[in-house]
């Protein structure tokens with residue numbers, strides 16, 4: 001049986017990947033974590049392995065000990081430190097005699113060097129991709145666009161941290177970047193996980209594996225939720241010029257978001273710049289949707305109806 005390790009399998013995206021992997025019997029699952037497992041008695045066969053990302057020889061030994069064939073990284077790449085962890089893991093994977101494949105932590109839009117002036121942290125993703133390109137490992141960069149989960153919170157089943165982008169459905173207030181007509185490709189995290197697990201069986205991996213649950217604009221989302229809830233929302237549109245100078249409007253945040261107003265404004269400005277630059281309109285090529293037509297990803301309309309319309313299919 002092939003063993004798949006999820007690095008950062010304790011986090012938002014990682015937990016979803018682990019839960020989805022646990023529903024099949026084809027792959028043995030290992031979670032790589034910096035911490036000891038806290039659960040007393042795991043309900044599944046998943047092994048939790050404590051690792052030190054700064055000790056590459058020890059990491060290599062653990063990959064060999066657990067016979068890890070494929071690593072899916074779901075490390076939260078937010079800093080030099082987290083990026084270094086992933087780079088060390090790639091190095092250990094290359095040194096390991098049993099590890100052949102690596103999916104780096106991306107799960108967003110197609111990150112290219114020309115976007116660095118908009119988002120300098122893209123360098124973390126480019127460093128990992130360049131390192132993998134020069135390695136003997138097979139790799140693919142998984143691109144699902146924006147995660148739909150945010151617009152279904154707090155009702156939708158998700159492991160992502162609470163946050164709001166563009167529209168706060170609960171208070172009926174929207175703060176939309178640009179004219180609201182930029183196309184955004186969106187995927188529900190559990191659907192991305194389904195596609196990724198299918199893709200583990202492919203003999204060849206392209207540089208990018210794109211997944212699109214739906215393609216929609218903020219204005220279309222707004223129309224759907226206004227229809228579901230009945231009545232108009234209070235809407236602000238931030239112009240491209242406003243966004244360029246960071247003068248953006250934050251939508252109301254969930255009470256458990258642990259960021260300062262300045263940090264929230266920084267995130268809004270960054271995501272708004274990316275949105276109006278069209279990065280979330282994903283290419284038609286290399287879509288896992290075409291390779292696995294048997295998977296029917298949830299549409300935004302359905303996710304919104306399930307979350308806000310009283311239906312309970314995806315409700316917690």
Ligand SMILES: NC(=O)c1ccc[n+]([C@@H]2O[C@H](COP(=O)([O-])OP(=O)(O)OC[C@H]3O[C@@H](n4cnc5c(N)ncnc54)[C@H](OP(=O)(O)O)[C@@H]3O)[C@@H](O)[C@H]2O)c1
Nearest residue numbers: 008010011012013033034075076082085105106108146147
């Ligand atoms: N497209 C979207 O809408 C969207 C939304 C959210 C996230 N993402 C992407 O998905 C990926 C995962 O994000 P996430 O929100 O799931 O991450 P997260 O929950 O913040 O973190 C995931 C895991 O990273 C590990 N980690 C933290 N610091 C680390 C370090 N210094 N070294 C090694 N591991 C460390 C932790 O695992 P341990 O403590 O167990 O080691 C943590 O549970 C990122 O690439 C992110 O950009 C995309």
